[in-house]
Amino acid sequence: MEEFTFYKISSDSEIPYSLLLLADETIEAINQYIFSSDIYLLSSGYEDIAVMALYKNSDIELEIKNMAVIESYRSKGIGSLLISKAKEIAKDNDYKTLAVGTSDTGFQQIRFYERNNFIQTGIRKDFFIENYPSPIYENGLQMRDMVLLTHHLTE
Numbered sequence: 238m239e240e241f242t243f244y245k246i247s248s249d250s251e252i253p254y255s256l257l258l259l260a261d262e263t264i265e266a267i268n269q270y271i272f273s274s275d276i277y278l279l280s281s282g283y284e285d286i287a288v289m290a291l292y293k294n295s296d297i298e299l300e301i302k303n304m305a306v307i308e309s310y311r312s313k314g315i316g317s318l319l320i321s322k323a324k325e326i327a328k329d330n331d332y333k334t335l336a337v338g339t340s341d342t343g344f345q346q347i348r349f350y351e352r353n354n355f356i357q358t359g360i361r362k363d364f365f366i367e368n369y370p371s372p373i374y375e376n377g378l379q380m381r382d383m384v385l386l387t388h389h390l391t392e
Contacts, residue, residue: 242280243322253278256288259305262373270302279319286310289319291326297333299326304337320353327390334387340365341382342375355386 246253253276257267270292279287287310290303301323306315327335337355339346347357364383365373373380 239281241286241318243318244278244280246276246278250276252276253285253288256285256305256307257290257303259288259307260303262369266369267303274302277319277322279315281310287315287319289323291323294336299323299330299332299335301335301337316349317353320350324388324390332390334389336385336387338364338383338385340373340375340380341384342378342380343384344376347384347386350386353388355388357384358387359385361385 252267252271254264254267256278257271258264261267271290274290274292277289277291278285279289287306288303289301292300292302294300301320304316304319304323306319323335335355336358337350338361339350341360351357361383363381365380369380
């Protein structure tokens with residue numbers, strides 16, 4: 238069985254943009270949240286294979302702002318491992334909910350979060366229209382709205 242190392246990077250570490258860009262379209266978009274987020278990496282040997290950025294929305298809610306796994310490690314349970322780590326971090330810091338937002342065209346991502354006990358709790362209308370300079374397409378459809386999902390940590 239492969240061994241992984243999960244760790245929080247220090248505030249003076251280089252930001253792993255190449256990994257973050259797997260889940261977000263532009264460095265400008267990432268820079269909107271990354272400097273006030275905690276960044277975690279998952280490594281296999283000397284290779285960083287996944288990233289997760291967690292942002293404090295409030296005293297009771299922690300949000301996954303970015304989560305990405307490199308192509309060669311997808312569909313191997315790494316995303317669910319990161320979700321478990323995020324839940325653990327949130328519980329250890331007395332948060333009540335863990336939140337995430339994804340595109341309304343990200344059908345696979347929505348199903349992934351629902352399989353990990355998140356429920357849809359809202360929509361941010363026109364989020365991708367208003368926050369990105371050019372249209373973004375996923376699954377052949379233009380990304381428009383952000384689907385908000387929440388996991389209640391008492392579950």
